[in-house]
Amino acid sequence: MKTIGLLGGMSWESTQLYYQLINREVQRRKGGVHSARCIVYSVDFAEIEALQAADDWVTSGRLLGEAAAKLRDAGAEILVLCTNTMHLVADEIERLSGMKLLDIFDITAEAVKREGIDTVGLLGTGYTMSKPFFRERFERHGLRVVVPNEPDRRRVHEIIYDELVRGVVRDDSRAEFLDIIETLRAEGAGGVILGCTEIGMLVRDGDASIPCFDTTELHATASVEKACAT
Secondary structure, eight states, X not given: OOOEEEEEOTTHHHHHXXXXXXXXXXXXXXXXXXXXXXXXXXXOHHHHHHHHHTTOHHHHHHHHHHHHHHHHHHTOSEEEEOOSGGGGGHHHHXXXXXXXXXXXXXXXXXXXXXXXXXXXXXXXXXXHHHSHHHHHHHHTTTOEEEOOOHHHHHHHXXXXXXXXXXXXXXXXXXXXXXXXXXXXXXXXXXXXXXXXXXXXXXXXXXXXXXXXXXXXXXXXXXXXXXXXXX
């Protein structure tokens, strides 16, 4: 079994979900008391969040690339970036670490296509929903991507940063998310991508009227599949 390197802390709430999901999947596959060979490097999210707010993706890319290099030096063989938004600096992370990231976009897009869905909603941080990079990656797979309107994008972002990354899960916020998903469904979405690694704390597949694709679960499962591959 290969060693998985988790580049996390963005936020640590979702990084612990990665750790749980990965180890449970290894145990499911291998049985007994098996667990994952895993190394975690957790950054201080306050530093990354400040760089996001300042639109300083160059510095954040350098910091995460240097952290990824430490995972490599510690023996990581598979590199998993435990956040959606910071895939914006994936190229710099790969350049500085010399490792290829496990691609969260291709994994998620393939899951959507397996369900026969061609139009999908996208929820995530304001950066994820507004910057074209994310939509373009899914569009390469032939998927049409719809995002919430500006007030709804702002509210989703607020709930992520003011509540979920702090470990706060509120029923009224879940209701707001489900209302926004219903609006996306009315605009043609046959499913919705939970494109922030904390959203699965709030909304699960089955809660909404359309399928929900949790990038955290999909990414974690794919990392185990790669680690266990011979």
